Amino acid sequence: MKLLNQSIAIISASLLAIVGLWGIVFYYNLIAEIKQGIDESLDNYRKQIIFQAHKDTVLLKQVNFNEGFYAIQEITKEEGIEIKDKYVDTLISIPKGTGYYESESFRMLTTAFEDDGYFYKLRVISSMVEKDALINHTFRNLLLLYLLLIICIVVINNIVLRRVWQPFYRLLRQLKSYRLGQTKKFPLVRTNTTEFINLQNAVQTLLQSSNASYEQQKEFISNAAHELQTPLAIILNKLELFVEKNAHKEEVISDIGGTIVIVERLVRLNKSLLLLSKIESKQFLDRKEVSVNEVLQNSIDELRDLAEHKGLLFSYKEEVNLIVNTDPALAEILINNLLRNAVFHTKSGLVEVCITDHQMIVQNPGAQPLNKDVLFNRFQRQGGKTEGTGLGLSIVKAICDLYGFDISYRFESQKHHFCVTFR
Incomplete structure (x- = not known):
């Protein structure tokens, strides 16, 4: 993942956590503000109802909420003294049609007052905002805010920050093309950024x-x-x-x-x-288009006399004309070492060479598999041979590593299989 994209991912995750936490705090603060406003309204209604009840006793007969937003109930003096002003959330069934009621959220003030020596309990209600609707509305707005912030961050990241990081990318490009012993100038970019x-x-x-x-x-x-x-x-x-x-x-x-x-x-x-x-040490850096088929044919011709002297035969099959971009001398060494290894370690039989799409395969008869763990290490001689230098396959592996080729070995059907995959 690119550095700029990684920063976007980190900022996005951080913003999501911040906006989510802020949304929760905002929701509860909003509910508290709403309740405080409603409580002040309920207190004003209480004062007006008590004032009107002293003038008109008809109001004292409204004992439920069917006819208004308040209900008055006569109580004893002891009950009246014990009642303190209390604000609570409650659900009240409201008729919505014939025989159909629906519960709605209300804020209710419960208090008591005295009129002409009689004590009354007064309940005043006021409609509240539906919490589910408020949550949905808050969530939608927070989601919209989050998306707008992400869009702004992406735009700023791709326009502003990309310009800020341009010296870094220019330096990186120069480093990728830098070659020890060949490139004369060191990577250099103009920038005022200290880092x-x-x-x-x-x-x-x-x-x-x-x-x-x-x-x-x-x-x-x-x-x-x-x-x-x-x-x-x-x-x-x-x-x-x-x-x-x-x-x-x-x-x-x-x-x-x-x-x-x-x-x-x-x-x-x-x-x-x-x-x-x-x-x-990567002193071979000359890259040219090399025909693997031609190099392989030349190596077979050079080794044919030695192979015939040992009673060996070559079987050569090519399916494609394989062209690779590499140093010609190293390509010749790689192929020649693989063929010499096959001829050197085969007493009799057939050495098979095949070129397929992006691959060269060398097969030779064998009695038992070789140790894959140390096969390409230096000075590893397997099969009891001591005449060689023990570096042939190490050189093959080093050339493959230099150019990003793959070299693999397997033992199958009493044959050693060496496969080079060119990339």
Whole structure:
């Protein structure tokens, strides 16, 4: 969820709680104000009725509310003394038609007064607002108010706040396109907002440190490639020269031959580690459209002699012409490593390769499944093989991670299945 939308959601939830609480408080305050106004009216009516009753005793004969808004009932002196002014809510049945009555809410004042030595109980009523109607009316108005507030917030958020956040989004776009070792300028936006200025300064400081580390790592890899490869090449050449000079000594040739194999493996290991370091430090950033079909066909042709020597055959099937956007050299390494892994670990049988929509699948016979948990880790050799470097599948995984490809493994029908999904 975007930051602006998240802020709208938080504000909306907060407003809903605030407006709801305010609505409850408003409702009870409104009821209290209404009752206070009605009570004042009832008190005025009481005074007028008592005043008129002293003049006209006919009023004292109205004992119920059928003929008006008050009722008078004669009581004893003791009862009259005990009665205090009391305001209550009550329901009174009002005739609405022939034999039909409906209960309505009234506010009633109960009091007592004396006239010519006689005591009377006076009840005065006044119609009240229906609470259900008041609740519905209040709810509708609060809902309308809430919707208007949300609309205003959305408008302000999309017009005003979006402008305020523009420096942040510009900085974010520049950061997404920034590449270590390639982009010359640091992300820079013009803004007067203190928080964005602090963020920009922190980002530039971090990038400066990252660039320095990147250049140091790049220099180390370059130096390591030169300083290690050169001595190894010299050692290998001198061993080969020694073999030529002692060609008649079979024991010497056998011992030196084993040493040459170890040195050659050390050369391959050094090259693989340097390649893996370059991939993980993202020094391969050249993206071009590469035909997986062509690269795969070239790799099969290169490995065909080795496969035939081991008694293996290739089965190649392509359903589509698969084009991916990647570094051509890394695409060749990825495909070549998968095929070499299949040839290297298969004693006999058929190595099957298939290209489908967005996928390349390599299958080779196997006796038992491999351990998925460590399969793509460095220096993992499964199946008892010790001649390889143990980095082939690690390099494949690193290339897939670099470009967002998926690499998966499964064992099915006595076959190892390696599937690369290109995105």
